[in-house]
Amino acid sequence: MKNYPYNVQGLDLHDVCAQFGTPLYVYDAGVIKQQFKNFTKAFSGIDHEIMFAVKSCTNMSIMKYMLTLGAGIDTVSIPEIKMGLKLGFKPEKIVFTPNVVEFCEIRDAVGFGVAINIENLQNLEAFGRKFQNTYPVCIRLNPNMISEIETRTTDLSSLNFASVNKEHYDDVSKEQVEAWHNQSKFGISLTQFDKVLKLVEKYNIKINGVHVHSSHVILNEEVFKKGVKTVFKIAKLFNHLEYVDFGGGIMVKHHPDDKVVELDKIGKILKKEYDKFCVSIGKKIKIWFEPGRYLLSESGILLAKAVVLKTNGFINFVGTNTGFNHLLRPMMYDAYHQIINITNPDGELEKYNIVGNLCEIDNIGVHRTLNKVRQDDIIMIKNAGAYGFSMSSNYNTRPKPAEVLIINGKPRLIRKRENFDDLIRNQIELDF
Structure with missing residues (x-):
């Protein structure tokens, strides 16, 4: 904050407390704007979208300020979607990333016309039965880094791969990976990835995005680089791919001894892999991010x-x-x-x-x-x-x-x- 810690934008915090009482949450719009600029600059060489993680701060004025900066929003509930629409966010600037929710919420999200991340096989199958290829959807994966991806046990010889690019399938199974959540409830484990592909084929689901997220992975540049390579190899499998969503997890310092990665370095790593990926698939895609802490903490x-x-x-x-x-x-x-x-x-x-x-x-x-x-x-x-x-x-x-x-x-x-x-x-x- 400007002139931190004694005042914010020239205002004595004691005067602010006298006016509004305590306890009191105070936010500095100038810091939010600067953090947004820093994020945008770090990834300026990549066609990207910043989807503010609403769960980090659900105040509608903060959300509206994000809208003026050009952000979209990452939502985790139907009320958050409704808040975004009420404030003027266009459906295409809203992504719904729920966790273990009833399928009716996903069905409602389709009705609002927003982007959707599905993170479990049960809802992916329900989605396929209901919508087939009439509405695109993104799958949220848990890359299970730490151990090598397990050898496939499912026979995929019967698949016709109308929605899946078989040419790149073998590349994924050979990739050595190291460090996203191994026992987290979030996302579909790579050990179940064969089942994802079978559901995609069974219902002709239009997969337009691949989503991953882990706060831990972006503490280490080398692990991040390996993770990016793995995610892009997975993303190659889907013929209708429009974006890859790297979630949030870019940390800021809380303790003076905290180690955080340099955002510019992360941007350079991602740009190099992004450029190679786009050449390999013959088209440009978007990269999405879902920062919350980085923008607001x-x-x-x-x-x-x-x-x-x-x-x-x-x-x-x-x-x-x-x-x-x-x-x-x-x-x-x-x-x-x-x-x-x-x-x-x-x-x-x-x-x-x-x-x-x-x-x-x-x-x-x-x-x-x-x-x-x-x-x-x-x-x-x-x-x-x-x-x-x-x-x-x-x-x-x-x-x-x-x-x-x-x-x-x-x-x-x-x-x-x-x-x-x-x-x-x-x-x-x-x-x-």
């Missing part, structure tokens, strides 16, 4: 107030007016978020456990060194722009915080703070 902060200071044993606790009901990642993933006392930046450094106000173990940060914290000091939690509010809850019957977007130097309220009426709105009280 650094743009957002969660501001909370220090409300209770206490010592148990040898541990000094800073109790705040937030918790894992507002930012789940530290407790769910053991995720690190830098924490700063912005009210007393010159205070002596002390060790604290920063905790929330829930009746649970509710650690936001453990054994952290902060400038001396006093009651009512404002505590800033960094990298909260992605998977922050979108994963929040009303646990302990506590309302969700407000959200503010700072754009052109002005703070704009983009979500009201919840109140008691919001908490009970959908409950039905019975008479006894």
Whole structure:
């Protein structure tokens, strides 16, 4: 953020808290725009689409801002599709990437005219029975890198390969691969790839895309390169191919010691393989990405107030007016978020456990060194722009915080703070 950590676009964060209260999510539109530019520049040599991962932040104003930047959206539920259409995203700029959902959701997505990623054999077969070759679909694969692709046991001699390019089939089975999720629920395992091809042939399914995603793979440039080669070999099998979707997973630093890949290097690796691939199939295709964290993480902060200071044993606790009901990642993933006392930046450094106000173990940060914290000091939690509010809850019957977007130097309220009426709105009280 500009002039981080004390202000955003010249606005004192204390003034923002005074205006909107705490806890408070604050997003910097300038950072979002710059991250989008960085991403676009890194892949400028490739015909690509940036499909913002809505699940990372479902605020409609953030989504609308992404639309102004030229992004499409990656959605994981029918309501997310409806939000996108309501905001003006065209169906061709929306991709639906659900996980283990009822087929009725996929059927509904077809009705909206959006692109669809199917990640299991059951729904792929249901799709084939229902739509055959009347609607194109993308398959989401789990490349199972770590072990060599298993030897095929299915006899494919009976296939006529109307939708599958048999010429490239043997190339896939020989490829040595190394590191995407091996036991993840996401995607169709390559050990089941023969079954995919049989379903494609059985129902004459029009496969227009191949999708892969793993946050871990893009931590290592060499593994990424091997993964790209493997995915392109798989993609060659489909005669109606229009795009390859590499998902998200491009990391940003949360901890000072975090190692992340250089986006420009990833772009150069992909461009080299992309150019060779397009020549090999005799046409240009698009490359899709579904970034969430990269675009939003650094743009957002969660501001909370220090409300209770206490010592148990040898541990000094800073109790705040937030918790894992507002930012789940530290407790769910053991995720690190830098924490700063912005009210007393010159205070002596002390060790604290920063905790929330829930009746649970509710650690936001453990054994952290902060400038001396006093009651009512404002505590800033960094990298909260992605998977922050979108994963929040009303646990302990506590309302969700407000959200503010700072754009052109002005703070704009983009979500009201919840109140008691919001908490009970959908409950039905019975008479006894």
